[in-house]
Structures are given as C-alpha cells and as structure tokens.
Amino acid sequence: MLQQELEFRGIKxxxxxxxxxxxxxxxxxEQFPYIYKSDYWYGEILREEELSITSTFxxxxxxxxxxxKDDMTLKELIKNYRVxxxxxxx
Numbered sequence: 045m046l047q048q049e050l051e052f053r054g055i056k057x058x059x060x061x062x063x064x065x066x067x068x069x070x071x072x073x074e075q076f077p078y079i080y081k082s083d084y085w086y087g088e089i090l091r092e093e094e095l096s097i098t099s100t101f102x103x104x105x106x107x108x109x110x111x112x113k114d115d116m117t118l119k120e121l122i123k124n125y126r127v128x129x130x131x132x133x134x
Contacts, residue, residue, distance in 0.1 A: 046112055048109070048118060051108075052129055060106055061080065064125075068083075069081055085117055087108060088109045090108065093105045
C-alpha cells in the first residue's frame with residue numbers, strides 16, 4: 045500500500061475530516077488517529093498542533109496520511125483533497 049503524509053495549516057480538523065467524507069470515506073474512529081475509509085483508499089488525521097508564527101499570531105497544523113493501493117488512486121485522492129482545502133485570498 046502506498047502512502048503520503050501532508051500538513052495543512054489554518055483549517056479546522058473537523059473540516060478536514062468532512063472533506064474525506066465528501067470524497068466518499070466513512071469515519072471509522074472517534075479519536076486520534078481519525079481514520080476515514082473508502083473502498084479504494086483510507087486517510088488518517090494523525091495529530092493537530094498549534095504553531096506560533098509570531099508571539100500573537102498562532103495557527104493550527106494538522107498532519108494527514110493518505111493511503112491507496114496504487115499510485116494513480118493516491119494521486120487522484122490527494123488532488124481531489126487539495127481542491128477541497130484550497131483557500132483563495134481576496
């Protein structure tokens with residue numbers, strides 16, 4: 045099984061879990077690591093931390109590991125997940 049770990053900053057853990065569900069995953073666990081499974085892949089929300097950018101500016105950091113049986117499925121999962129996490133400034 046292939047895997048890749050990514051870090052997402054400034055997005056609530058709950059929203060990151062919801063994105064797995066929107067891509068067809070079902071939540072399996074209720075605590076870290078939060079696991080979401082589909083027929084073709086599974087994802088783990090491993091941990092959440094708070095990062096200090098400056099003494100007054102802090103953001104969350106969530107580490108996620110994606111798993112899939114083949115490279116094409118893994119790339120497609122990550123591509124679709126990144127679309128959900130994309131933030132456009134204005």
